[in-house]
Amino acid sequence: MNSRRIGVFLWLFVAAAGLPTGFPAAADTISVLVVETGLQKNQPEAQFSRNWENEFMDGLFENGHIASNAPILRLEGHPGAELPGEARFELDNAWKGGVDFLVLAVLDYQGFTDMKTPKPPRILIRLFKVAPYQFLYEQQYTGEFPNAGIVAGILVPRLKS
Numbered sequence: 001m002n003s004r005r006i007g008v009f010l011w012l013f014v015a016a017a018g019l020p021t022g023f024p025a026a027a028d029t030i031s032v033l034v035v036e037t038g039l040q041k042n043q044p045e046a047q048f049s050r051n052w053e054n055e056f057m058d059g060l061f062e063n064g065h066i067a068s069n070a071p072i073l074r075l076e077g078h079p080g081a082e083l084p085g086e087a088r089f090e091l092d093n094a095w096k097g098g099v100d101f102l103v104l105a106v107l108d109y110q111g112f113t114d115m116k117t118p119k120p121p122r123i124l125i126r127l128f129k130v131a132p133y134q135f136l137y138e139q140q141y142t143g144e145f146p147n148a149g150i151v152a153g154i155l156v157p158r159l160k161s
Contacts, residue, residue, distance in 0.1 A: 028159050029066045030101045031094040031130075032057055033087055035073045038110030038120070045072055046118045049107050052148045056105065059152025065159070068099070078108055082126060082135045094130045101136075101159055102128045125151060127158055136160070 034053045036046060049072055060067040070090045083091060087104060094102050106124040123145055127137040137158045141151070 027064050027066050028100045029068070029098065030060055030103055030159070031090065031097075031099045032060075032067055032069045032103045032105065033073065033090050034069070035075055035079065035084070035087070035104065035106045036120075037075050037078050037106060037108045038112065039074060039118075041074060041076070045074075046107070046109065046120075048119050052107065052123075053105070055148035056103075056152050059149030060156070062149070063153060063156045065156070068097075078110070078124075079104075079106060083128060091128070091130065091133070099130050102130055103155065104128070123151075125155065127155060129160075 032053060034049055036049050039046065053069060053072070057067040057069060070093070073086055075084060075086060079087075083102075083104060091102055104124075104126040106126075107120040108122040108124065109118055109120045110122075112118050112121060121142060123141045125137075125139045125141075126135070128135055137155070139151075139154070145151070146154075
């Protein structure tokens, strides 16, 4: 059992016993949807995307939130709308699952040529309240951007139930 699972188990035990945990037992739930753009449909998932998603979810957890994820989507072009049509299914799943917020993270690989170790030149973060549906926040990072855990920490103050 890794240290994170032990920590979660210990925290749940302490919370169930009614002892102070340092943060509220009723944490916001957040669904994270990573979308890759600028890659061909037949290319395998970029490892950077999976690592970024894991770091982002760790950052949310470290800030006291419960995070889940959906399978990484790949779109041919950059989604112009707040929430692309392909992501509506995940919004419905989040609503049915009682999730408070949906984070859409668009990792845009457009123009990137080194496919051995791809890193997107641009990342777009969009935050939505699930019920009632509401667009809350957008942030774009280009070039050298902070690691995903820091991006999650920047997003946390915008989570308003």
